[in-house]
Amino acid sequence: MRLIPLAIIALSAASASFGQSTAPLPGLPAAVLPPVQPWSGASERLVAAATDAWITPGERAGFATTPRYAETRAWLERLAAASPLIRIETFGRTAQGRDMLMVRASKGGTDKPVVLIQAGIHSGEIDGKDAGLMLLRDIALRGKDSLLDTVDLVFVPIYNIDGHEAMSRWNFPALRGPAEKGHVATARGINLNRDYAKADAPETRAMIALLRRLDPILYVDCHVSDGFDMQYDITFTYAGWGRYAYHRATADWLTGRFGPTVTTALERAGHIPTLYPSPIDTREPAKGIRQAPEGPRYSTGYGDFIGVPTVLVENHMLKPYRQRVLGTYVLLEAALKLAATDRDRITAAKATDRASRPATMLARWKPAATPIGWIDDFKGIAFATYRSPASGRLEQRWTGKPITFRMPIIGQDPVETVTLPTAWWVPAEQAEVLDRLRLHGIRFEAIDAPRSLALDQVRLRAPVVQPAQDGRFPLKASFDHVAVTETLPAGTIRVPSDQPLGLLAAALLEPEAPDSFLAWGFFPEMLTPASTPEHFVAAPLAEALLGNNATVRRAFQAKLKSDPIFAADAVSRLKWLFAQLPDHTSSNLLHPIRRELSANAPVS
Incomplete structure (x- = not known):
């Protein structure tokens, strides 16, 4: 002893x-x-x-x-x-x-x-x-x-x-x-x-x-x-x-x-x-x-x-x-x-x-070396x-x-800091999110007519569902931000960051935030793989896309070369190509909340 x-x-x-x-x-x-x-x-x-x-x-x-x-x-x-x-x-x-x-x-x-x-x-x-x-x-x-x-x-x-x-x-x-x-x-x-x-x-x-x-x-x-x-x-x-x-x-x-x-x-x-x-x-x-x-x-x-x-x-x-x-x-x-x-x-x-009105919010940190x-x-x-x-x-x-x-x-020490947007846009069907925003007293309003906007769209990369915690299955992922122009339907909810609880709104709606709705596993539906039609239909559509779209063709060939497992998987190949079709949309791995940026704001 x-x-x-x-x-x-x-x-x-x-x-x-x-x-x-x-x-x-x-x-x-x-x-x-x-x-x-x-x-x-x-x-x-x-x-x-x-x-x-x-x-x-x-x-x-x-x-x-x-x-x-x-x-x-x-x-x-x-x-x-x-x-x-x-x-x-x-x-x-x-x-x-x-x-x-x-x-x-x-x-x-x-x-x-x-x-x-x-x-x-x-x-x-x-x-x-x-x-x-x-x-x-x-x-x-x-x-x-x-x-x-x-x-x-x-x-x-x-x-x-x-x-x-x-x-x-x-x-x-x-x-x-x-x-x-x-x-x-x-x-x-x-x-x-x-x-x-x-x-x-x-x-x-x-x-x-x-x-x-x-x-x-x-x-x-x-x-x-x-x-x-x-x-x-x-x-x-x-x-x-x-x-x-x-x-x-x-x-x-x-x-x-x-x-x-x-x-x-x-x-x-x-x-x-x-x-x-x-x-x-x-x-x-x-x-x-x-x-x-x-x-x-x-x-x-x-x-x-x-x-x-x-x-x-x-x-x-x-x-x-x-x-x-x-x-x-x-x-x-x-x-x-x-x-x-x-x-x-x-x-x-x-x-x-x-x-x-903070312009940024610390999202991830690590212990200081000294x-x-x-x-x-x-x-x-x-x-x-x-x-x-x-x-x-x-x-x-x-x-x-x-x-x-x-x-x-x-x-x-800071690891990741997010730049707060002008506003967040929440689909009307996200009732669970809207319920929490009301409960917390975060101000928002619904648009009464469709609106076309330049938005920041966030797609998850390599999501991993975590062990159960306090009644939820938390989620960890990396994120890709893409600038898109999108027409939002009437009823979509706009949550401005310019409000007394703007920082709390950011903590809940920014996907990178450790206590965000996403991090707590509020959107399990987005983990559902995108569906594809029967292969006898998907294959000729994918073949036509490869023959007519040089950009898709080059990306496909690069992916075949860099990913042997993908190259050997016929179903994965067809799913990937089908997702590239014009006007094809999928909610798979797509964060349902969009970010409205100011004219000169960088994408997080």
Whole structure:
């Protein structure tokens, strides 16, 4: 066994805390999680006394368990009945038919900006729910109502409710509490924090509608991290760590104001905060931590694309649940105070971002060859290694020994940037796409008469369907852009890029974008091979084309010479020639969305 002075290696699911909630199962250890780091902080004073009539279910249980949906709802309804500051609404229904709850804490007044906080998008990571109940109690009944003087709080206690109710000791087994936790995905198996762009789940659609309705000045998404042991207990981040954000004004507010303010509040309360360290390789921590752009599949990426300052809270999984909940409370309270102080500054930043009209969008990137920075005293935990008879490889056992070391920060270099068109044209029959555009609030209009236009047409090259992910079969491909003149029928939809959500439209409609509808596999019909007539008809038509069209003949001969497999395949030869016939059209591998370029714009 050897001691390695590095801190961030993922625990496997086998490194679970078996039997946290009940007695150990026969043949399994009572606990295999690493030693708990000693901790006490000023935030412990936030916990209600055991005799308090308004003690939350989590506090009553000593933070050993977390309440289920029905108990959470009942407690909130009792609080709403006791305080005029609290109102409960439903804003959607889950796939299994449960009401999605939002709690508005407000002193009234019109046009007050809103801070939107959500918990349980990954419902096993439920710290935000129990912290939010405590904070709401203290706002409503314990003298913290001044937090609502200039802003309203809207709190979603459980986003992924169906997953939350599928509680088990085996869900998120590396999290140190609560005893039983919900599932990461919905009842349909969709990870809601991968669904903001494609919006397949009813829960996602309800949340997007709520975001549009509230247009918050701050959006906070509460999670718990995985993969590390380290001294930090409360971590948080933003899209691309702020560095790689697509909208600069809101990103600059997050990095310049939110981060320092919340860090100070957490440190004063006895916590050890930092920006969320995302590992390059959990088995080789010396490779460093990652900073990278984010697409709109994520809450933080979506917030960036729509110009809403969005924070991802990532509490450290191996810290006790009590400590994590209390740190979350401190962060949320500090966020509310700051939003109230900076409400005008945030509103101006949002307006600046929404008035911007980027000419380009980064579509692909790769890790930078050299670090873009270093953390000189990363607060880690040492581990020892042993040869596991189960895995057959060296595994880690965290020793509990605090260490510090120098951690490289790995940034990203651009690989592909697309030039945004003047507009995108979507066929009227693409109902699934139009539905998403409406949901997101992207502006478009239909033409009422045919229109002939010079367009950029995109055809896929070497498409590869990827393994299933979150209810879709993603697609990867290369692309050929061809300038064409095409007459679009009445009813075709024009989506202009000159609009506040033009960048989000680009992320969804540009084929190269990693979260585009194409990338998520929205157009499987275009993978259907083009049909050809019976060969006794196709062959003489192809022969006539070869005899009469020198350009096609030269291209055909070149392809025969360069591709022996094609040359030996009679069917492929006929299909290729038939596709070259005048006025022959095929949707095979043709991206259905056309791009309208300005007069001098280059083709991507």
